[in-house]
Each structure stands twice: as structure tokens, then as C-alpha cells.
Amino acid sequence: xxxxxxxYLDVVRFAAALAVFLFHMGYGKLAGAPFGIFVxxxxxxxxxxFVLSGFVISHVRATREQGLASFxxxxxxxxxxxxxPALLLTIPLDLWGAALNPDLYPTKLTLTAFLxxxxxxxxxxxxxxxxxxxxxxxxLCYEVWYYLLFAIAMFARGYMRILLLALxxxxxxxxxxxxxxxxxxxxxxxxxxxxxxxxxxAGWFLFVAPIVIYGIMVxxxxxQPIAHGLGGSRQQLVLIYGIGLLFAAQLVGAHAVSDALExxxxxxxxxxxxxxxxxxxLYLLHVPVAFLIRSLVPWEVQSWxxxxxxxxxxxxxxxxxxxxxxxxxxxxxxGFAVPVNALARLAAPGVVAKGVAS
Numbered sequence: 001x002x003x004x005x006x007x008y009l010d011v012v013r014f015a016a017a018l019a020v021f022l023f024h025m026g027y028g029k030l031a032g033a034p035f036g037i038f039v040x041x042x043x044x045x046x047x048x049x050f051v052l053s054g055f056v057i058s059h060v061r062a063t064r065e066q067g068l069a070s071f072x073x074x075x076x077x078x079x080x081x082x083x084x085p086a087l088l089l090t091i092p093l094d095l096w097g098a099a100l101n102p103d104l105y106p107t108k109l110t111l112t113a114f115l116x117x118x119x120x121x122x123x124x125x126x127x128x129x130x131x132x133x134x135x136x137x138x139x140l141c142y143e144v145w146y147y148l149l150f151a152i153a154m155f156a157r158g159y160m161r162i163l164l165l166a167l168x169x170x171x172x173x174x175x176x177x178x179x180x181x182x183x184x185x186x187x188x189x190x191x192x193x194x195x196x197x198x199x200x201x202a203g204w205f206l207f208v209a210p211i212v213i214y215g216i217m218v219x220x221x222x223x224q225p226i227a228h229g230l231g232g233s234r235q236q237l238v239l240i241y242g243i244g245l246l247f248a249a250q251l252v253g254a255h256a257v258s259d260a261l262e263x264x265x266x267x268x269x270x271x272x273x274x275x276x277x278x279x280x281x282l283y284l285l286h287v288p289v290a291f292l293i294r295s296l297v298p299w300e301v302q303s304w305x306x307x308x309x310x311x312x313x314x315x316x317x318x319x320x321x322x323x324x325x326x327x328x329x330x331x332x333x334x335g336f337a338v339p340v341n342a343l344a345r346l347a348a349p350g351v352v353a354k355g356v357a358s
Contacts, residue, residue, distance in 0.1 A: 004262030010276035054186020203256020
């Protein structure tokens with residue numbers, strides 16, 4: 001992958017996670033109206049993550065994770081290195097916050113919701129389970145099932161592929177499948193980039209035009225139908241797919257002008273990579289941390305002191321936790337390599353899994 005494109009993807013990843021955080025700051029119990037401007041950026045940022053995921057997974061499948069075992073190890077270590085610590089941390093954070101201000105915590109911690117989130121079945125069958133303030137886990141459930149369906153399509157063969165895809169689709173339910181095309185836009189985007197079909201002039205157009213179009217959409221409140229959730233109405237689906245296509249087109253443009261992006265970003269490449277290394281933790285943990293800080297501070301909701309405390313405090317905690325989660329995924333990779341490779345040897349005796357990827 002060109003360095004300029006890689007850096008740009010990292011910028012987008014962190015910006016999207018930050019947009020979701022600022023969107024949640026608009027909750028009336030956290031800060032409310034001052035962050036209302038971000039209401040049209042939260043759910044679209046999640047769609048950006050889906051497109052990015054399809055793009056990146058296609059890239060690593062084509063370049064590094066060419067066997068099922070290496071693919072599984074990389075995905076399990078990437079997801080659980082943050083998901084499990086974030087779920088476990090939500091328990092003391094919510095219990096502490098609820099003890100101080102129970103009115104802030106209407107959603108309780110239950111074992112059923114915990115297990116559902118842990119196994120990424122919290123949105124399966126169109127029934128949503130929420131574990132306390134861990135409200136963003138719905139999208140992680142979607143993404144993990146997209147990984148699985150992609151793996152079936154890539155690694156299964158013949159009638160077994162068709163059967164497993166059909167069973168998987170039937171199991172996950174309508175709500176997960178409706179957004180799957182957005183993830184597949186990322187897959188198609190990678191295929192387009194790999195073939196280098198787009199020239200430089202067209203690349204600049206594709207890079208800039210989606211930003212302008214989305215800005216116009218925000219100006220006319222066109223994103224409002226999905227501002228508070230990705231439902232299943234026809235209007236919402238058209239908007240969801242439209243936003244996904246806009247960002248996919250912008251990625252194609254970014255690939256075509258990656259040399260210019262490299263020149264623009266290389267001086268701050270270290271900072272970009274470091275911030276990108278906190279993205280997943282920021283995304284999963286910001287709501288529990290923000291609610292705890294809100295329960296601790298003595299000021300009014302819309303006081304600048306309260307808002308500054310939540311913003312700065314949440315980012316500080318996230319950066320700290322990231323040092324022990326996603327920045328340590330090599331440890332998780334080695335841990336998952338043992339059982340996954342053992343299963344691979346049982347399934348295909350004499351075949352040793354290769355290419356454990358990052």
C-alpha cells in the first residue's frame with residue numbers, strides 16, 4: 001500500500017473515532033446542545049469505519065493473510081485485544097459512576113448482555129443487547145460477522161461455501177445484512193485501487209468531490225434520517241449506501257493522489273501513526289469513561305469546566321489504556337496462534353499455518 005494512502009487511512013480512522021466521541025458528547029447527560037453540530041457526523045463515521053474495514057481486510061488478505069489460520073489469528077487478536085479489556089473496564093466504570101449518580105445510568109450491566117457482546121451476538125437476530133454504557137458494541141458485532149462472511153467467501157469452496165454463506169446470512173438477521181453492502185464497498189474499492197484504473201486528474205476529483213457533496217448534505221440536514229441510528233427504512237438505506245459510496249470513491253481518489261498525500265503528511269507521520277494506534281480504544285471506551293467523569297465532576301452539564309473535564313479526561317484515559325490494549329496486540333496474536341494453529345493441524349494434518357499478520 002502506498003505510504004501516502006496508508007497515512008491518510010490512519011488520519012481518517014482517528015478522525016472518525018473522534019467524530020463518534022464528539023457525537024456522543026451531544027447526549028443531554030454529558031454536554032448536550034454545544035455538541036449538536038456533530039449529530040450529522042456520528043453514524044456516518046461508523047459507515048466510514050465499515051468501508052475502511054472492507055478495504056483494509058481486502059488488502060491484508062491479498063498481501064499477508066493468505067491462509068485461513070493467519071486470517072483468523074490476525075482478526076481475533078485485533079478485535080479481542082481491545083474488545084475484552086473495554087468490556088471488562090466498563091464494569092467498574094459503570095458501577096462507580098452509578099454509585100455516584102444513578103440517574104446517569106438507565107441501562108444496567110447484565111451477564112446476558114456481557115456474553116452477547118463478548119461473542120459478538122449482541123445484534124444477531126435483530127435483537128439488540130446493550131451492556132451498560134458500552135453503546136458502540138452494536139457496530140463491532142456487525143463488523144465481526146462481516147469478517148466471517150468474507151472469510152467464508154475467500155476460503156470455503158464449492159457447495160460448502162454457498163451453504164455456509166446462506167447459514168451465516170440467515171443467522172445474523174436483516175439489520176446486520178442491510179449494512180453489509182457498505183463494507184463490501186470497501187472491498188470493491190480495494191480491487192479498483194489494486195488495478196490502478198484511476199488517473200491523477202480523476203483522482204483529485206474523486207478525492208475532493210465527496211467532501212464537497214457531504215458538506216452540502218450536512219448544510220441541508222440531509223443526514224438527519226440516520227443521525228441517531230441506522231434503521232431499515234428505504235430512505236435510510238439509500239442514505240447509508242450513498243454515504244458509503246461517497247467515502248469509497250474518496251478512497252479511490254486518495255490512492256490515485258497518494259504521492260501528494262505522502263508529501264503533505266510525512267512530516268507528522270509519527271504523530272499520525274501514534275494517534276491511529278489509539279483509534280479502536282477511543283471508539284470502544286469513550287462512552288463509559290465520559291459518563292464516569294460526568295458523574296465525578298460537580299459542575300452543571302453545559303459548564304465549560306464540565307465539558308473540558310470530560311473531553312480531556314476521556315482522551316487521557318483512552319491514550320493510557322491503548323498502551324496496554326491495541327499497542328500490545330502482538331501478545332494476543334501469539335496467544336491465539338496456539339489454539340488456531342492446533343485446529344488447523346487437526347483439520348488438515350501436516351499443514352502448518354503460515355504468515356501470522358499484524
